[in-house]
Amino acid sequence: MNRPSTARHIEGVRGFIFDIDGTLALGDRLLNGYQALPGAIELIDLLTQRNIPFVAFTNGSTKTPAQLSAALGQAGIHIDASRAITPPRVAVSLFQQEKYKRILVLGTPGVWQPLADAGFDVVVSPEKANDVDAVFIGWYPEFRLADIEAAAQAVWGGAKLYTVSTAPFLATKEGRSIGISHAITAAVQSVTNAPVSIVGKPSPHAFELARSLLNMDAAQIAIVGDDLTLEHAMALQEGALSIAVHSGLASISEIEKLAPGQQPHLSLAGVEQLLEILR
Incomplete structure (x- = not known):
């Protein structure tokens, strides 16, 4: 991870859209029993303390936003229901x-x-x-x-x-x-x-709802996720910063195979590295 390069990429970011499954946490096959991924609890706490806007956006629809907030809270990831987005x-x-x-x-x-x-x-x-x-x-x-x-x-x-x-x-x-x-x-x-x-990621409808909750332009938003066809695709089509993590579906080898100009702006092992950058 090249720190000067990452700093240049992220310096204009004012808000975040986080994927959940494979990015902040992992659940079972029925999307229950969340366990926080390394750095997720500390990262969300840091953003909250600094009043940096963020939303958590899952394509899962097993839970209402309130239920999703509660389930993540049980794993130590405290996200208000108003910041939890489902399709x-x-x-x-x-x-x-x-x-x-x-x-x-x-x-x-x-x-x-x-x-x-x-x-x-x-x-x-x-x-x-x-x-x-x-x-x-x-x-x-x-x-x-x-x-x-x-x-x-x-x-x-x-x-x-x-x-x-x-x-x-x-x-x-x-x-x-x-x-x-x-x-x-x-x-x-x-x-x-x-x-x-x-209606979920990577649709323009999904991004617009998240952007409106953050109340900022696309260029000021970083989208953090593990799926190149969802979070990364949405970032590219909407003009947001793409941060890909390798803690879920996307692998380093898959990311490296993407054509120049189609790769994420940042490629990180997981959100614990984003935490290091923001600290």
Whole structure:
């Protein structure tokens, strides 16, 4: 790690967007039982003490922001629920902009509860509803054929198709785990041929919500994450600083294979090295 070089890269940063799984913490395959990764507790405490704005953004949808905040707190990572972003939180903002009223959801309460709390008329699959404005797919490991059929019927009826993520994998304590929303979305698309909109990372909708919470320009934001197709891709497309860590999915060899101009601005072993820089 070249300190003069890293200092030049990070000197303009005023706020941070942190990934969670593989960056700040690791959970099990059901995204429970978080354990803080080295440096994560101290880094978040340091930013809080210095009043440096940050948000924690997961593409997981097992928990509401309040539940996510509580789960991370049990691991010693203290992040207020107002700073915790999940794709359903992004969906609330997007669906309000689109003036949707009724949503068919394929997912557990962490997926549909934020929508219901925001006042949407939520139909939870496998209940069928062919008069919905949108179909929203999230964390749903118990999905069955009836859920795919309910989603397909709604799409054929004119509903728009949305998903929290199409990332095929996520980092867990046990290694790579299959992205459930990716699998369900692929199944629905295979029978409907419908275009799908992603509401989680790396979508512009996701970044805009995070940026608005930080209340600063993209050039002042560093996005820290372990997935080159999510956090790094979002940083490149939005003009933010990309900090890749090797504590989850991305390896040093994968990063080095990226073309010049497509590599992260900083490549670190983990957030403990970012802590060293900021200290």
